[in-house]
Amino acid sequence: MFRKFYRIFIPFYTIFLLYLMFFGFGRSQYDINIVRLSPLISTFSFVKETILWKTIVINVFGNIIxxxxxxxxxxxxxxxxxxxxxxxxxxxxxIIIESLQYFTRLGVFDIDDIILNTIGVVIGFWFYKFCAARASA
Incomplete structure (x- = not known):
């Protein structure tokens, strides 16, 4: 049952995320192409310069969750x-999606996004394997 739901859910969820990554949050096209390749520098700068913890949590943990x-x-x-x-x-x-953000200037190619998004996938995979192991035990 969950497998069927997931196979239907994930394409729609992917489209939703793509919308957020290219058009969400009032995003408009940048005047120039921006690339950030120094790992965690932009995230640390964002945290340091942001006043509201809510904004930090939404941005950093949102990219993971x-x-x-x-x-x-x-x-x-x-x-x-x-x-x-x-x-x-x-x-x-x-990497293709981040590249498209760069080339369309509807976002930034940011290594931090790749790192945080990958951490989210890893956490999801561990949780999936943990649940699968418990279900088969």
Whole structure:
């Protein structure tokens, strides 16, 4: 039952995330292409310069939590049940999306987003494997 729900849910969820990444939060096109390749520098700067903790939590933890459902991809797509395969596929996809943000100037190619999104997938995968192990025990 959950497998069917997940296979229906994840495409719509993916479209929703793509909308947020390119058009959400009042996003408009930048005048220039921006790339940030220094790991965690922009995140630390954001935290240091932001006054409201709510904004920090939404941005940093949102980038992690919003991607945890992709750690469960093995439920609906058995070839992604292996951690290495999942990571290769996810990283390929997120790098393409970050590149599209850069080229369309509807976002920034930010290594921190890739890192935080990947952490979310890893957490989701661990949780999925933990639940699967408990269910089979």
């Amino acid at each position: 919003m991607f945890t459902p992709f750690g469960f991809l093995g439920i609906g797509f058995p070839n992604l049940n292996d951690f290495k395969t999942l990571m290769i596929n996810f990283l390929s996809g997120i």
